[in-house]
Amino acid sequence: MNPLCLEHCLTETEKQHFEENGFLVVEDAIPQEMVEKLIVAVDRVGAEHLGKDELPPDASFNLLDFVGRDESFIELLDWHTTFPKVWGILGWNIKLYHSHLIxxxxxxxxxxxxxxxxxxxxxxxxxxxxxxxxxxxxxxxxVAYFLTDTSVPGRGNFSVLPGSQQFNQVEMPEESTADPENATPVFAKPGTAVFFDRRLWHAAGRNTSDITRKVLFYGYSYRWLQPRDNMTVEHVMERSDPIRQQILGKSTGGMGYTSPGEKDVPLRTWLQENLGSEAVAR
Structure with a gap:
């Protein structure tokens, strides 16, 4: 795994913000040239999904299980500015269980x-x-990677109710068209990564601009959780390093998910070697 990961571990300030608010924004998580490459991949995969030669300007879709459809998507699995914060929140017994692009x-x-x-x-x-x-x-x-500019209102901004991950239910206004008072749009420039707890109450904002919003969502979970989509990644498994294989769902068997051994979780070994035993104490 890229040693640059060690320079982007979750800080105490970031951890506190995530625990209190349910989300965390990391600007410039991916460089502009990577953003451009990902947009090309999204447009190609989107056109294939719709059975078109090119992606129509009015195309609207939520495509599951995209991660194995382009090498640039695979690169983000353990991206050095973001993946360390994933293990910093969830720990080492983790995998990608879901991906979708909107x-x-x-x-x-x-x-x-x-x-x-x-x-x-x-x-x-x-x-x-x-x-x-x-x-x-x-x-x-x-982890949501924003490929287009949503740094101003009205661009389909990812919207959240900060702190709502602490509640199983949230009360909506009596007026059927009104949003909760604490509804907060997240303003994200291209290349921004937004981490959010699955329990956080969130929504896509209305896109009243002239720009199409394009976002990649990578869902990470504990390894024992059933995948939420088909996770079509067998074709990249053999050429992936052991940690990526773990992220892609590899296990030595059924017991390896809930009682993992060394071969099931090479991420744990890597963390112990590079950050010490305290990093894998749980």
Missing amino acids: VLPPLSAEERDKKRRLGWHQDSGRLNIELEGNPRPRVSLK
């Missing part, structure tokens, strides 16, 4: 003036019904 074009002229409540939700479906406790366990988080 392309959100501008609203039509007739839709722009309509007032609608945003689609506030927590991630992970029935985990929010079948897991006990209040709040329920975190279990997973996502």
Whole structure:
């Protein structure tokens, strides 16, 4: 794994911010040339998904299981500015369990003036019904890579209710088109990474601009959680190093997910060798 990871470990300030607010913003997580390469990959994969030669300007979709469809997507699995913060939050027994990319074009002229409540939700479906406790366990988080400029309002801004990961339910206003008072848009420039707890109540904002929003979402979880999509990555497994293989879901067997041995979690060995035993104490 890239030794530059050691320069971007989760700080105490970042950890406190994430625990209190449920999200963390890292600007310039990926350089502009990487952003441009990823946009080309998104446009190609999106066109294939829609059965087109090129991505139409009004294309709108949420594509699951994209990560294995371009080498540039694979590179982000253990990206040196972001992956250290993932293990800093979840620990070493982790994998990618889900990926999806969202392309959100501008609203039509007739839709722009309509007032609608945003689609506030927590991630992970029935985990929010079948897991006990209040709040329920975190279990997973996502890293969202913003490829287009959402640094000003009205561009489909990722919106959050800060601190709401601590509550199984949130109260909505009586007015059916109104959002909660503490609804907060996240202003993200191209190359920004936004980490968020799966329990955080969040939504996509309305895109009233003339720019199509393009975002990649990487979902990391504990290794024992069932994948949320098909995780079509077998074709890259053999050429991946051991840590990437762990991230992509490799295990020595069923027991290796909940009682992992050394071969199941090479990330633990790497952390111990580079950061000491305290880094893998749990």
